[in-house]
Amino acid sequence: MLRFHKLIFAAAVGLAALSGGARxxxxxxxxxxxxxxxxxxxxxxxxxxxxxxxxxxxxxxxxxxxxxxxxxxxxxxxxxxxxxxxxxxxxxxxxxxxxxxxxxxxxxxxxxxxxxxxxxxxxxxxxxxxxxxxxxxxxxxxxxxxxxxxxxxxxxxxxxxxxxxxxxxxxxxxxxxxxxxxxxxxxISATPGPGPFGLILAALGALALALRGRGARA
Known part of the structure; x- marks a missing residue:
């Protein structure tokens, strides 16, 4: 459970940094x-x-x-x-x-x-x-x-x-x-790349894979 909380916290920090990157x-x-x-x-x-x-x-x-x-x-x-x-x-x-x-x-x-x-x-x-x-x-x-x-x-x-x-x-x-x-x-960088929503989906996808691996080991 502690690892699960750490993963949620890391995702939240990443999304907060993403949303606060522009002013x-x-x-x-x-x-x-x-x-x-x-x-x-x-x-x-x-x-x-x-x-x-x-x-x-x-x-x-x-x-x-x-x-x-x-x-x-x-x-x-x-x-x-x-x-x-x-x-x-x-x-x-x-x-x-x-x-x-x-x-x-x-x-x-x-x-x-x-x-x-x-x-x-x-x-x-x-x-x-x-x-x-x-x-x-x-x-x-x-x-x-x-x-x-x-x-x-x-x-x-x-x-x-x-x-x-x-x-x-x-x-x-x-x-x-x-x-x-x-x-x-x-x-906001002008360099082509994934937009904010693409980065959010990637972060959530990584979180889902980590939780899936945790469930399989259990």
Missing amino acids: AATVDLDFRLPAGSSELGRADSVSFAQGSLALTVTAGVQAFGRIWPWAQVTRARSGLGVRNAFMDGGQIDGRIGRDLLIFSFDRAVRIEGVGFARVDSDDDAALFVEGGTGALERAAVFDLPSGGWLSTLTLDPAWFGDLFGIGAAGWNDDFRISGLRVSFEDG
């Missing part, structure tokens, strides 16, 4: 640049890292029923924008196609809030999430709160995934994205 983390990503920064301008992609979280931002254009990679990410004091043509102003707008920023995280996150800059009273933003085919699909449209230079949109409930798009919903939209607030489970 919730919330990160505020600020895309604004200080005046005179050498990073002002545009690029095909922009990368950010904060703590254990990594993010890559690219740009696209919504046109003819799909998203085209005919754009660059612009960086400014007020945040990120899109430039998709010679006469484009560099903000996220709908004048020449509907501009879109694509956010690719290195893990699944919950987007809880989005910071916008240069918002007018008639600006709307479209949110895109990864669909069943792996491509971004339009999921919602938000009427942006008019805050002038800076405005914050809180998403409740939060949207979950590792790939998102935020862009202009119509031809008269014009804004930048100044930041994101995301939450995620920190401490």
Whole structure:
């Protein structure tokens, strides 16, 4: 009986360690640049890292029923924008196609809030999430709160995934994205392997075999 208790205790310790291996983390990503920064301008992609979280931002254009990679990410004091043509102003707008920023995280996150800059009273933003085919699909449209230079949109409930798009919903939209607030489970390895439920089943299977051997010896 003592050995049985020891086996139960070992399994309980293992499961407790497994369940406590990750912790919730919330990160505020600020895309604004200080005046005179050498990073002002545009690029095909922009990368950010904060703590254990990594993010890559690219740009696209919504046109003819799909998203085209005919754009660059612009960086400014007020945040990120899109430039998709010679006469484009560099903000996220709908004048020449509907501009879109694509956010690719290195893990699944919950987007809880989005910071916008240069918002007018008639600006709307479209949110895109990864669909069943792996491509971004339009999921919602938000009427942006008019805050002038800076405005914050809180998403409740939060949207979950590792790939998102935020862009202009119509031809008269014009804004930048100044930041994101995301939450995620920190401490989970990205190395492929059995998930938590698989490890739990393996532990219980080992316990069952040990008890079976004990019964056979009895």
